[in-house]
Structures are given as C-alpha cells and as structure tokens.
Amino acid sequence: MATQISDMIRAALGNARSAGALAFDAPPAIVLESPKQAAHGDVACPVALGLAKQARRSPRDVAQVIVDHLPPMEGLVDKVEIAGPGFLNFYLSAGYWTAQLPDILAAGAAYGTHAWGAGRPTMVEFVSANPTGPLHVGHGRGAVVGDVTANLLAAVGTPVKREYYVNDVGNQMNILGRSTHVRYLQALGQDVPWPDDHYRGDYIKDIAQRIQDADGDRWAGLPEAQWLPHFSATAYQAILGEIRDELDRFGIRFDQWYSERELYRGDDPPVQRVIDGLKAAGAAYEQDGATWLATTRHGDDKDRVMVRGNGVTTYFASDVAYHQDKFARGFARVIDVWGADHHGYIGRMKAAVTMLGRDPDDLTVVLVQLVSLLRDGVPVAMSTRAGEFVTLKEVTDEIGVDATRFFFLTRKSDAQLEFDLELAKQRTADNPVYYIQYAHARVHQLFAKAAEAGVDLFKADGAFSGQTVDLAPLHDAETLALVKQLAAYPDVVDDAARELAVHKIPYYLQELAARFHAYYYKNRFVGDDPALTRARLVLAGAVGQVIKNGLGLLGVSAPTRM
RNA sequence: GCGCCUGUAGCUCAGUAGGACAGAGCAGCGGCCUUCUAAGCCGCGGGUCAGAGGUUCGAAUCCUCUCAGGCGCGCCA
Numbered sequence: 001m002a003t004q005i006s007d008m009i010r011a012a013l014g015n016a017r018s019a020g021a022l023a024f025d026a027p028p029a030i031v032l033e034s035p036k037q038a039a040h041g042d043v044a045c046p047v048a049l050g051l052a053k054q055a056r057r058s059p060r061d062v063a064q065v066i067v068d069h070l071p072p073m074e075g076l077v078d079k080v081e082i083a084g085p086g087f088l089n090f091y092l093s094a095g096y097w098t099a100q101l102p103d104i105l106a107a108g109a110a111y112g113t114h115a116w117g118a119g120r121p122t123m124v125e126f127v128s129a130n131p132t133g134p135l136h137v138g139h140g141r142g143a144v145v146g147d148v149t150a151n152l153l154a155a156v157g158t159p160v161k162r163e164y165y166v167n168d169v170g171n172q173m174n175i176l177g178r179s180t181h182v183r184y185l186q187a188l189g190q191d192v193p194w195p196d197d198h199y200r201g202d203y204i205k206d207i208a209q210r211i212q213d214a215d216g217d218r219w220a221g222l223p224e225a226q227w228l229p230h231f232s233a234t235a236y237q238a239i240l241g242e243i244r245d246e247l248d249r250f251g252i253r254f255d256q257w258y259s260e261r262e263l264y265r266g267d268d269p270p271v272q273r274v275i276d277g278l279k280a281a282g283a284a285y286e287q288d289g290a291t292w293l294a295t296t297r298h299g300d301d302k303d304r305v306m307v308r309g310n311g312v313t314t315y316f317a318s319d320v321a322y323h324q325d326k327f328a329r330g331f332a333r334v335i336d337v338w339g340a341d342h343h344g345y346i347g348r349m350k351a352a353v354t355m356l357g358r359d360p361d362d363l364t365v366v367l368v369q370l371v372s373l374l375r376d377g378v379p380v381a382m383s384t385r386a387g388e389f390v391t392l393k394e395v396t397d398e399i400g401v402d403a404t405r406f407f408f409l410t411r412k413s414d415a416q417l418e419f420d421l422e423l424a425k426q427r428t429a430d431n432p433v434y435y436i437q438y439a440h441a442r443v444h445q446l447f448a449k450a451a452e453a454g455v456d457l458f459k460a461d462g463a464f465s466g467q468t469v470d471l472a473p474l475h476d477a478e479t480l481a482l483v484k485q486l487a488a489y490p491d492v493v494d495d496a497a498r499e500l501a502v503h504k505i506p507y508y509l510q511e512l513a514a515r516f517h518a519y520y521y522k523n524r525f526v527g528d529d530p531a532l533t534r535a536r537l538v539l540a541g542a543v544g545q546v547i548k549n550g551l552g553l554l555g556v557s558a559p560t561r562m
Numbered sequence: 563g564c565g566c567c568u569g570u571a572g573c574u575c576a577g578u579a580g581g582a583c584a585g586a587g588c589a590g591c592g593g594c595c596u597u598c599u600a601a602g603c604c605g606c607g608g609g610u611c612a613g614a615g616g617u618u619c620g621a622a623u624c625c626u627c628u629c630a631g632g633c634g635c636g637c638c639a
Contacts, residue, residue: 033581046581049619059619084582085619130639172639290637301565301635308637315639343566344634367567370632377573411575414567416632418574423588430588431601438601449598507576510586521594521603562601 006030015069041089048086059086098471104542117158126337128165140392144408146337152497177232183208298351406433439513443544444560473535
C-alpha cells in the first residue's frame with residue numbers, strides 16, 4: 001500500500017514536470033507518515049513542503065499541482081486532500097481496510113512477521129549473572145529484555161540464538177568455595193571469622209549444610225588446597241542449577257550456556273590465542289610487566305590491561321576472546337544485554353571488536369537500567385536499589401510470571417523502572433497485563449457464544465473455518481478505526497525490532513485492547529443479524545490473533561478465559 | 563574533573579531518522595451492570611515538553627550552554 005502511494009506521488013511529480021507545471025532538480029524522496037489524527041486521513045505526505053523552495057511556489061500550490069497530476073487510484077484511495085501547510089492527505093477506501101482482516105486470519109501466528117532480518121544471524125547474550133548467588137530482580141529485567149529482543153529479531157526473520165555466559169573462572173570461584181567452607185565450619189559449631197569479600201547469603205548456608213549432611217566433618221582441619229576445589233564446584237553447580245531452574249520458571253530458555261572455562265581449555269587456549277594474535281597485529285603491547293590492548297586507538301579513554309603483572313588474565317581478556325569466538329561461530333551480529341552500571345565498558349569492547357577485524361556496529365550493547373521495587377508506592381527495603389536485594393523468585397512467586405514479565409517490558413530498557421508490587425498483583429483493569437489478556441479472553445468467549453448460537457465461522461477453540469465473509473457491514477468509522485489499529489501491528493513489530501525497543505509492543509497492545517474493549521461495550525458481536533454477526537466475528541478473530549501474537553512476543557500467556 | 567543516560571500532566575511513563583492543536587495509564591471528581599464475563603465502558607479537570615540561546619517554512623525531537631538526578635571512570639569481576 002505504501003509503495004503504491006509513493007509510486008503514485010512519484011508518477012504525479014514526473015507528470016507535472018514533463019507538463020511544465022512544476023520545476024525541480026532531483027526527484028525528492030517520498031516520505032509517508034501515519035497522521036496522528038483521523039481527520040488527517042490515513043497516509044500523509046509532506047513532500048510539497050520540501051519542494052516549495054526549489055519550485056519557488058507556496059507549499060500548498062505545489063501540493064495542488066501534485067494532486068492534479070496524480071494517476072487514477074480507484075479501489076485503494078477514496079480521496080486526497082491538501083491540508084495544513086501543504087500536506088497531502090490520502091484517505092484509503094473502507095474495502096482496502098476490511099480486506100486486511102481475512103489476511104490477518106489467514107496469516108495467523110505469522111501475522112506481523114517479516115523477512116528482512118534473514119541475512120544477519122544474531123546472537124543475543126543476556127543475564128550472564130555470576131554463579132555466586134541467586135538472580136535478583138535486576139537480573140530478571142535483563143532476562144526478559146534479552147528474551148524478548150531475541151523474539152523480536154526472530155519475528156523479522158533473523159536466525160537468532162540465546163546465550164548465557166557463565167563466569168566460572170577466577171578468584172570469585174575461590175571466594176565462593178571459601179564462603180561455603182566458612183558456613184560449613186560454622187555448621188560444625190566452629191566460630192570462624194568472616195573475611196570481608198565473602199558471600200554471606202543463606203543460600204551458601206544451605207549448600208554447606210548439604211555438604212555436611214553428605215560428608216560429615218571430613219573436610220574440617222584439612223589444608224585449603226584439599227577442600228577448596230570440592231567446595232567451589234559444589235557451590236557453583238548448586239547455584240547455577242538454581243539459576244537455570246528460575247529462568248526456566250520465568251519462561252526463558254537458552255540455546256547455549258557458554259562456560260568461560262572453555263576459553264582457557266586445551267594446549268592452545270582461545271584467550272592466549274587472542275592475546276598473541278593482537279600482539280602480532282600490533283594492537284596489544286607490553287608495558288610495566290602487563291599486556292595492554294591499545295583500545296584508545298578506537299575511541300576508548302585509556303588502554304586496557306589483558307594480562308596483569310602477576311600473569312593472571314583479566315575479565316576483559318576473557319571477554320575479548322569470547323567475542324571473537326562469537327563471531328567465529330558465524331554470527332554476523334552480536335547483541336549483549338548488560339546492566340546499565342556496565343556502560344563504561346562499552347567503549348573498550350567496541351574497540352576490541354574493531355581490533356578483531358569487525359565493524360564496531362556488529363556489536364550492539366543494550367543497557368538495562370535499575371529496577372526500584374515499590375509496594376503501594378513505598379520503596380521496598382528502604383533502598384532505591386531494592387532490586388539488588390530482592391530475588392527474582394520472590395517476585396515471581398508473589399505476582400506471577402506473566403505480570404512480572406509484562407512490567408519489566410513497559411519501559412524502554414534504558415530507563416529506570418519503578419515496579420510497584422501491589423499494582424502488578426491487582427487483578428483489575430488498573431493492571432495492564434490483565435486488561436490485555438482479558439481482551440483476548442473476551443474474543444474467545446465470543447467464539448464460544450457464536451458456536452452456541454450455531455455460527456460456524458470459528459470453532460469454540462478459536463480455529464477459523466476459512467470461509468469467505470462479506471465484510472461490507474464493517475464499513476463504519478468506528479469499526480474501521482479498530483481495523484486500522486490491527487493493520488498497524490506489522491509496522492509496530494518492524495519498528496520495535498529495528499530499534500530493539502521491546503516496550504513498543506506492550507504500548508501497542510494496551511491501545512489495541514482499549515479500543516477493543518470500548519468497541520465491545522458499544523457493539524454486540526453475536527446478535528440477531530447473521531451477516532453482521534459473521535462480519536464482526538471476523539473482526540473479533542483478527543483482534544484475538546493480533547493480541548495473541550503480541551503477547552507471544554512478550555512471552556506472556558494469552559488465556560482464553562479468565 | 564571527564565564520559566554516558568535521564569529531565570514531558572499531581573505520580574509512572576509513551577512520543578525524538580523534525581512536521582499539522584503534546585498522548586496514555588494511574589491518582590482525583592462524576593456517571594454506567596434486566597445486554598456476548600464490570601478483570602469492562604463513558605465523561606470532567608490537569609502540561610512554560612527542566613531553563614536559555616541557535617538551526618529550520620516548521621523543534622518535545624537536531625546543535626550549544628546552564629541547572630537537576632542517576633551511573634561509570636582499577637594490573638576488580
């Protein structure tokens with residue numbers, strides 16, 4: 001439709017120029033907009049505004065010339081108006097709009113998908129929380145943002161993989177083992193002091209208790225070298241298992257859990273290989289006993305250490321090797337979802353990617369801001385960073401997975417999020433999750449009602465019969481407004497995927513549900529007029545399909561009754 | 563000090579590859595269930611788009627500066 005209209009405008013410009021009615025140098029780009037107000041038509045084009053200067057005529061005059069030279073367009077466009085400073089406003093025919101409905105039903109789950117992402121295999125790496133403790137609320141937000149980002153990319157045809165990077169190397173694993181050992185000794189009744197940097201959570205105590213249950217006191221009194229590997233490994237496995245289970249409950253599945261240890265394995269470990277390669281390429285150098293990557297050459301504030309003076313590689317070195325591995329596996333694009341407190345890391349990572357021979361834009365970092373938990377408007381845990389102290393499990397246990405996921409998606413990810421637990425828990429119209437789900441449930445109740453009344457257009461389970469229905473009864477303005485909303489869905493998905501803006505989907509669904517609820521209240525779907533009933537059921541079916549597709553992108557369920 | 567992000571209605575936030583009078587939800591006030599689930603609908607009030615300049619036919623949107631808030635600036639992970 002958009003291409004047809006821009007083709008017509010282009011043709012009109014050409015006609016006008018060859019007729020000598022309009023002078024301009026190069027044909028301008030034709031930009032089409034969706035006017036915010038219905039009074040401005042369905043498609044607007046400001047091309048005359050930009051052309052006015054070169055044509056040395058007022059924008060409205062230019063617009064009139066264009067209109068006079070438009071080719072015929074019956075069927076698609078009802079009328080064209082010149083409005084405001086010189087906009088061309090196109091009014092599409094009712095038939096064009098209602099013809100969308102059978103298309104939506106026929107496309108089903110595929111409605112709103114695109115193919116333009118097909119050529120760019122993408123990995124989304126997200127969560128990647130250190131396996132030293134349970135996931136907190138902030139991780140939960142990152143998890144949903146990453147998951148839905150991947151869903152959006154898949155919806156536009158991108159081959160996409162989800163990956164969790166497990167930081168299972170380095171000193172923190174030792175600290176985890178020692179922390180567990182301290183709890184173990186305490187469980188045996190010993191009074192052991194706590195080093196400052198140890199993890200103290202109760203989950204450590206549980207793990208220590210399990211070791212004691214299994215092994216009694218056999219690990220007490222031994223030198224650290226003998227017990228540390230066992231304690232570290234036991235704690236690590238237990239915690240990672242918890243994380244997996246929690247993410248699974250949260251509806252998030254990874255294609256791969258990538259262990260940082262892989263980067264240090266073998267005779268020719270990837271980390272060493274990357275460092276050597278960068279050195280050979282002159283991108284890395286030795287100074288003060290350390291090995292540095294010259295990231296300042298690509299915009300970073302300072303060069304970064306890859307190997308410390310004591311010979312130990314840094315987290316950054318692992319990350320460089322990891323990203324090289326990502327690209328080596330064939331991903332054309334890599335998306336990292338990070339907590340916003342890591343934003344200072346972007347510069348060095350982009351620089352590293354560049355030095356690995358990639359375009360820095362092959363790496364996209366999505367930053368996810370803090371979550372502040374509220375309860376009835378009052379901050380939880382007396383901290384603006386309550387999200388750091390409350391586990392994801394506590395929240396999902398209290399308010400459910402659907403509401404939690406939805407609320408995490410209602411803000412653009414790079415904005416701080418206030419999450420009111422009481423609001424999220426409400427089962428009323430005040431809660432947007434239920435509001436949207438209820439619209440979907442209503443559609444299905446209409447199917448059931450119609451089936452009862454002997455209308456065989458949809459089965460009670462929502463399956464469409466595929467019958468051809470006369471949609472002329474839907475040509476009133478209110479109905480068309482709803483249809484237009486449905487027709488906008490593919491563009492919303494397109495936009496959200498292009499910008500990696502997950503929040504656009506919830507906003508759209510909220511508006512669609514609102515329009516549907518209002519329509520439902522005013523208009524009877526299953527009524528006395530068979531032709532109208534059938535037409536309106538097609539409309540309802542399309543609404544249900546779009547809501548289901550949208551909620552599906554969000555990983556939120558679409559119940560058929562509530 | 564430097565860098566990144568943010569500043570839109572009482573509150574929480576959309577709207578920013580410039581476009582036609584600035585939107586939603588919540589909160590407040592007032593209405594609607596003999597009608598397909600009221601987990602719903604309808605109406606009312608409410609904004610110098612932080613501030614000041616600039617670019618433009620046109621700026622919440624782009625540029626500069628100022629103010630306010632958040633975050634980051636390790637041979638930590």
